[in-house]
Amino acid sequence: MIIVMNKTATEQQIDSVVEKIKHLGHGVNISRGTNRIVIGAIGDESKLTPEMFDPMPGVEYSMHIVKQYKIVSRESHAENSIVHVRNIPIGGEKIQIIAGPCSVETQEQMDLAAQQVAAAGCRLMRGGAFKPRTNPYTFQGKGVDGLTIFRTAADKYDLPIVTELMDIRMLDTFLEQDVDLIQIGTRNMQNFDLLKEVGRINKPVILKRGLSATINEWLMAAEYIAAGGNHQIIFCERGIRTFETAYRNVLDVTCIPVLKRETHLPVIIDPSHAGGKAWMVPALSRAAIAAGADGLLVEMHPNPCDAWCDADQALNPQELTELMQSLKGIANAIGRSL
Ligand code: PEP
Numbered sequence: 001m002i003i004v005m006n007k008t009a010t011e012q013q014i015d016s017v018v019e020k021i022k023h024l025g026h027g028v029n030i031s032r033g034t035n036r037i038v039i040g041a042i043g044d045e046s047k048l049t050p051e052m053f054d055p056m057p058g059v060e061y062s063m064h065i066v067k068q069y070k071i072v073s074r075e076s077h078a079e080n081s082i083v084h085v086r087n088i089p090i091g092g093e094k095i096q097i098i099a100g101p102c103s104v105e106t107q108e109q110m111d112l113a114a115q116q117v118a119a120a121g122c123r124l125m126r127g128g129a130f131k132p133r134t135n136p137y138t139f140q141g142k143g144v145d146g147l148t149i150f151r152t153a154a155d156k157y158d159l160p161i162v163t164e165l166m167d168i169r170m171l172d173t174f175l176e177q178d179v180d181l182i183q184i185g186t187r188n189m190q191n192f193d194l195l196k197e198v199g200r201i202n203k204p205v206i207l208k209r210g211l212s213a214t215i216n217e218w219l220m221a222a223e224y225i226a227a228g229g230n231h232q233i234i235f236c237e238r239g240i241r242t243f244e245t246a247y248r249n250v251l252d253v254t255c256i257p258v259l260k261r262e263t264h265l266p267v268i269i270d271p272s273h274a275g276g277k278a279w280m281v282p283a284l285s286r287a288a289i290a291a292g293a294d295g296l297l298v299e300m301h302p303n304p305c306d307a308w309c310d311a312d313q314a315l316n317p318q319e320l321t322e323l324m325q326s327l328k329g330i331a332n333a334i335g336r337s338l
């Protein structure tokens with residue numbers, strides 16, 4: 001940690017900072033420049049926080065030098081990590097497209113969707129049984145019945161399932177239903193108790209980016225999961241909130257190379273919740289794959305007009321098939337495959 005003193009800091013104020021650092025069991029290095037004095041605290045940084053120094057008289061600011069996320073950082077693991085969902089690798093040479101409806105509705109709808117997802121060439125299926133809706137009076141998801149419906153439909157086509165966990169109390173049910181990949185949604189990215197719980201289990205987790213989360217906050221949220229022992233984490237960018245109203249959210253494509261630099265874990269993109277319109281999904285998907293995403297989480301409904309949730313952004317089965325075709329060329333161009 002370094003503590004930068006302000007221009008007018010007195011020797012007595014500098015001494016106080018030095019004493020505090022020593023008292024906390026750290027070594028001290030004082031660097032006297034022409035304008036500023038910078039005090040370095042030498043030792044285990046994790047024991048120090050800026051709040052310990054920032055309020056002290058004469059201190060301009062203090063900051064950590066080493067990144068606060070450790071397990072998820074590329075500093076700790078140089079190679080790309082591959083997260084396996086059953087036998088399907090996410091984060092390797094192969095790009096994985098996870099498709100399916102926003103919500104589980106009926107057995108017929110899910111059976112048809114599973115058949116269409118498999119026919120399009122996707123190896124994993126998505127579908128929400130517990131839905132985080134803005135309006136409490138709208139459809140909230142089929143709940144536990146939805147999980148059973150989903151499992152039944154996906155098993156017919158041997159598709160691993162991806163579904164959102166909103167409440168810790170449902171974790172045992174998710175494990176009983178053998179949910180293959182647990183999604184932590186945008187609204188729960190910083191639900192730290194939920195993150196700690198999924199950190200204790202042996203199941204892959206998709207961690208969606210919070211609506212207005214910085215990349216650092218997102219990485220720290222992933223570190224919560226990793227710190228519990230579960231390192232099977234996949235980041236999912238799904239668009240962030242900005243001043244723009246022409247689309248639902250802004251897909252932050254820039255986060256792909258940044259995350260790839262900062263973490264060894266896989267990164268996927270949800271173009272559906274980013275654009276919020278089905279017609280935007282192909283363009284956003286292609287941009288994401290070209291920028292280095294390891295996969296996509298895409299909404300597809302057998303009949304989008306009848307979807308109970310997010311009807312406007314769901315691809316139809318034909319559009320999903322066409323998207324898969326167009327992504328093949330992009331994947332090949334960057335030395336990957338679908
Ligand atoms: C979803 O994937 O169904 C969903 C609700 O996404 P988000 O958490 O990104 O809004």
Ligand code: MN
Pocket residue numbers: 102103273299309310
């Ligand atoms: Mn949705």
